[in-house]
Amino acid sequence: MLSNRYLLLLVLPFAFACNNAGQQQSTDSTAAAVAKPDSVAAPLPDWALQSNIYEVNVRQYTKEGTFKAFATALPRLRKMGVDILWFMPITPISKVDRKGVLGSYYAVQDYKAINPEFGNMDDWKALVKQAHALGFKVITDWVPNHTGGDNVWLTRHPDFFTKDSTGKPIPAFDWSDTRDLNYDNRELRDSMIDAMKFWIRESDIDGFRCDVAGEVPDDFWKTCISELRKMKPVFMLAEGDKGSLHRDGFNASYPWDMFSTLKRIAAGTTNALAIDTVLKRQDSSFPAAAIRIYFTSNHDENSWNKADYGTMPGPIHAPFAVFTQTMRNSLPLIYSGQEEPVLDSIRFFYKDPIQFGKFKREKFYSTLLHLRDSNPALATDASFKKINAGNEKAVYAYLREKAGRKVLVILNLSATEQSISIPSNEGLDGNPLNVFMGTNEKLTGGHTFKIEPWGYVVYSY
Numbered sequence: 001m002l003s004n005r006y007l008l009l010l011v012l013p014f015a016f017a018c019n020n021a022g023q024q025q026s027t028d029s030t031a032a033a034v035a036k037p038d039s040v041a042a043p044l045p046d047w048a049l050q051s052n053i054y055e056v057n058v059r060q061y062t063k064e065g066t067f068k069a070f071a072t073a074l075p076r077l078r079k080m081g082v083d084i085l086w087f088m089p090i091t092p093i094s095k096v097d098r099k100g101v102l103g104s105y106y107a108v109q110d111y112k113a114i115n116p117e118f119g120n121m122d123d124w125k126a127l128v129k130q131a132h133a134l135g136f137k138v139i140t141d142w143v144p145n146h147t148g149g150d151n152v153w154l155t156r157h158p159d160f161f162t163k164d165s166t167g168k169p170i171p172a173f174d175w176s177d178t179r180d181l182n183y184d185n186r187e188l189r190d191s192m193i194d195a196m197k198f199w200i201r202e203s204d205i206d207g208f209r210c211d212v213a214g215e216v217p218d219d220f221w222k223t224c225i226s227e228l229r230k231m232k233p234v235f236m237l238a239e240g241d242k243g244s245l246h247r248d249g250f251n252a253s254y255p256w257d258m259f260s261t262l263k264r265i266a267a268g269t270t271n272a273l274a275i276d277t278v279l280k281r282q283d284s285s286f287p288a289a290a291i292r293i294y295f296t297s298n299h300d301e302n303s304w305n306k307a308d309y310g311t312m313p314g315p316i317h318a319p320f321a322v323f324t325q326t327m328r329n330s331l332p333l334i335y336s337g338q339e340e341p342v343l344d345s346i347r348f349f350y351k352d353p354i355q356f357g358k359f360k361r362e363k364f365y366s367t368l369l370h371l372r373d374s375n376p377a378l379a380t381d382a383s384f385k386k387i388n389a390g391n392e393k394a395v396y397a398y399l400r401e402k403a404g405r406k407v408l409v410i411l412n413l414s415a416t417e418q419s420i421s422i423p424s425n426e427g428l429d430g431n432p433l434n435v436f437m438g439t440n441e442k443l444t445g446g447h448t449f450k451i452e453p454w455g456y457v458v459y460s461y
Contacts, residue, residue: 056086088141148179160188292329421448
């Protein structure tokens with residue numbers, strides 16, 4: 001028996017990112033910051049346990065690039081199975097030192113205003129209300145580490161910024177369109193928290209994705225998130241790979257270490273066993289319940305590193321996409337246009353609309369998203385056990401289980417056909433649904449079959 005290569009899918013490269021003001025940060029870190037093993041991760045809101053995230057690039061999503069134009073996609077995305085909408089920054093972009101024609105979303109001019117490209121505050125409130133009515137949760141991108149070159153605080157609160165020896169505000173890192181914020185200033189901390197509260201109060205959003213979160217002091221996050229949760233049980237996503245972020249209140253973080261490893265597997269420079277090395281390292285530095293955001297593309301990796309069309313071309317994409325949706329402690333992410341798919345970079349500082357129309361991968365993603373929603377074995381708190389189903393240098397197989405339900409995932413992370421044998425001592429006997437084939441199959445210990453290069457099988461019990 002061959003595995004169920006989803007025939008409509010021909011391409012989906014793999015990527016990940018940590019770029020913020022338009023310059024690429026390294027994502028190839030090989031070690032995460034250490035948290036005490038007995039530290040406790042912030043629990044997810046109940047609505048996020050079997051959820052997923054879809055990153056919305058408003059500027060590029062439609063020809064108009066507005067909130068109103070994006071709203072027309074809401075019914076389609078809900079039908080596809082999307083739960084949480086993450087909107088890239090919706091605040092105005094600074095003009096001083098602006099990059100390109102339109103600038104970087106991550107060079108914030110005013111923390112309490114709407115980017116006029118997208119519409120106005122009433123348009124935003126209407127979009128959030130419409131999304132909520134359809135069952136979505138809404139989070140926005142927040143940029144706490146730095147501002148743009150003409151942020152209103154530069155004149156109103158010049159002491160909020162880090163300065164050079166001449167008293168001039170300096171950029172964050174080498175991002176020339178930004179100005180670094182000084183968290184030694186207590187008033188800055190209070191003002192940043194106040195600005196975040198503004199968006200919850202004014203538009204009833206459900207949380208934040210926090211840009212460069214690992215560069216902002218941990219003690220700020222502990223205070224900030226505690227204050228925000230007095231308003232509502234917000235979902236907090238940290239762009240950072242530090243176990244301490246979970247201790248300080250974040251629900252989820254970025255697994256850069258794993259992403260780097262997956263890229264090397266796709267390139268053939270390491271093998272599937274490397275995944276276990278990353279998991280062991282994570283176990284020693286993150287709380288046991290720490291949720292990680294796995295994905296195969298995002299705005300930075302697409303724009304700068306050829307994600308989703310170059311780093312994992314052709315059929316290589318499929319098992320990695322399945323991995324992101326089914327891995328332990330995973331809250332998976334899909335970036336704007338992956339369901340089309342977009343097979344080129346989406347420009348960062350210019351208008352470069354996504355050309356939707358064919359949606360060749362939509363059924364693939366919908367199958368995974370609806371499986372996650374319907375089977376508790378894919379909840380973030382479901383158990384995980386690696387299964388030896390073949391050559392472990394090529395085949396990565398695992399069992400997820402919760403509330404009497406199971407999901408068995410078998411991935412061929414190699415360019416050669418592999419032999420699969422269902423082990424007899426793992427409780428896998430039964431008549432599970434082959435999710436992508438849509439049929440039930442009888443499985444017993446010792447059952448064998450072949451799985452094609454970059455093939456994948458997902459069984460739902």
